[in-house]
Amino acid sequence: MSRSPFSSAQQARERVAARLRELRLDAGLTGDALSVKCGWSPAKSSRVEHAKAAPSDADIRAWCTACGQPEQAEDLIAANRQVDHLYVEWRRQQRTGLSRLQDALLPVYEQSRVLRAYSSSMVPGLLQTPEYATALLTAITAFRDIPNDVEQAVASRAKRARILYEGSHRVVILIDEAVLRRTFGGREAMTGQLAHLLDLLRLPSLALGIIPLGSVWETVWLLETFHIFDSSLVSIETLSAYIRITEQNEIELYEKAFVEMGRMAVYGPPARALIESAIDALQ
Incomplete structure (x- = not known):
């Protein structure tokens, strides 16, 4: 897996830069000449042209006008905005709190027939x-210094969980065993969470796999949290951004990684034993 999870967004930005x-x-302009026409430094033109900096809508209009093709601007602006759709910083998505993002994600979950997810952290x-959820989202709110609407965000997250009980969704989730040992919300909240996982193991819609500590990672390595919606979208959660991957070859890489990690995981009674062991450790 040699490509970065940022590559879909970067490729889209490079296509805009190439255009x-x-x-x-085509206008017969040097980079310096274009910069003079646009009223900015040659360094800015170079950064935009080499996909090192994101142009604004105004930048694109100025560029197209300087090249004598102002009619090209709107298509390029639309393509440039698609880059933002693929890679969006958390601070932009969460500037008004967490609940708006939770609500926005709900249709994606409801419309997916097969959802696969992996998490090494929570x-x-x-x-x-x-x-x-309250403990986790409260910590995120404090860390990112955003408005506190945790109660609404938790309620929205609960709506999302209905796909486990309604419709014909198939959900496959892999977590590292370390997730069972990482406490959020104190001992009582964590015990309740682990007990909830035991209950969820009975659901026919869910396959929960746990990758035991000490597993030998031979073909894949630790990845950040990601979700695969059907085989059409991969979302990745990093510390700073939410990334959407739509390129089919990249989606296939994540599907391959998921299969490899799934082979390392345990299910059913062995998974139940790991959860029960984590509960015992909290007593």
Whole structure:
């Protein structure tokens, strides 16, 4: 898996940059000449043209006008905005709190027939109790210094979990055993969360796999939290951003990684034993 999870967004940005460069060349302009026409430094033109900096809508309009093709601007602006759709910083999505993002994600979950997810750091949202979710989202709110609407966000997250009980959804979730040992919300909340996982093991819609500590990772390595919606979208959660991957070859890489990690996981009674052991450790 040699490509970065940022590559879908970067490729989209490079396509916009290549089109801007073609406009400049077709107009017979040097980078310096274009910069003079646009009223900015040559360094800015170079950064935009090499996909090192994101142009604004105004930048694209100025560039197209300088090249004598202002009619190209709107299509390029639309393509440039698609980059933002693929890679969006958390601070932009969560500037008004967490609940708006939770609500926005709900249709994606409801419309997916097969959902696969992997997490090395926390119990995934679909499987969280209100107490666990409250502790986790409160910590995120404080860390990112955003408005506190945790109560609404927890309620929205609970709506998302309905896909485990309604419709014909198939959910496969992999977590590292370390997730069972990482406490959010104190001992009581964590015990309740682990007990909830035991209950969820009975659901026919859910396959929960746990990758035991000490597993030998031979073909894949530790990845950040990701979700695969059907085979059409992968979402990745990093510390700073939410990334959408739509390129089919990249989606296939994540599907391959999921299969490899799934082979390392335990299910059914062995998974139950790991959860019960984690509960015992909290007593």
